[in-house]
Amino acid sequence: MASASLKRSQGFTLLELIVVLVIMGLGFAAIGINLSSGNETTELKATARDMASTLRYAKGQAQLSHQETTLTIDFEENSYSVSDRDKVYEIPQTIDTTMHTGQNELNDGKGSIRFFPDGSSSGGWIKLERGKMAWRIDINWLTGQVEIKDVIP
Numbered sequence: 001m002a003s004a005s006l007k008r009s010q011g012f013t014l015l016e017l018i019v020v021l022v023i024m025g026l027g028f029a030a031i032g033i034n035l036s037s038g039n040e041t042t043e044l045k046a047t048a049r050d051m052a053s054t055l056r057y058a059k060g061q062a063q064l065s066h067q068e069t070t071l072t073i074d075f076e077e078n079s080y081s082v083s084d085r086d087k088v089y090e091i092p093q094t095i096d097t098t099m100h101t102g103q104n105e106l107n108d109g110k111g112s113i114r115f116f117p118d119g120s121s122s123g124g125w126i127k128l129e130r131g132k133m134a135w136r137i138d139i140n141w142l143t144g145q146v147e148i149k150d151v152i153p
Helices: 002-009 014-065
Strands: 069-074 079-084 088-090 096-099 110-115 126-130 131-138 146-151
Touching: 014 069, 014 079, 014 088, 014 110, 014 126, 014 131, 069 131
Parallel strands: none
Antiparallel strands: 069 079, 069 110, 079 088, 096 126, 126 131, 131 146
């Protein structure tokens, strides 16, 4: 009799194993949901950083070449480019782009930020949004300094 009760206490029942597997499945599902929402946040932040980097490049080119350099956003094509480069940078279609700059820098579905040889710029800001998440890139008109800020809704 002692050996029969000893055998029962060793191991787990099928019900216990099923409960553990269900709990693990729920945990992995929760992790998967969090990871997929993080990808959208990461893509938005990466796009903002890329655009800020390109703006800094445009400022540097204006100072090095002693000529005006512009970053132009094409709102219809959801892309942007720098005046002295042929490369066109794509903005993901799920990201909404808004620009605030001088009136003479906005025309035909495009907007520009202009950098001058002395380091100054036309100034303004560019906002990249996806749902409730947003990043804003500020361009100082006097110094041409480019800063990225997380916009809290």
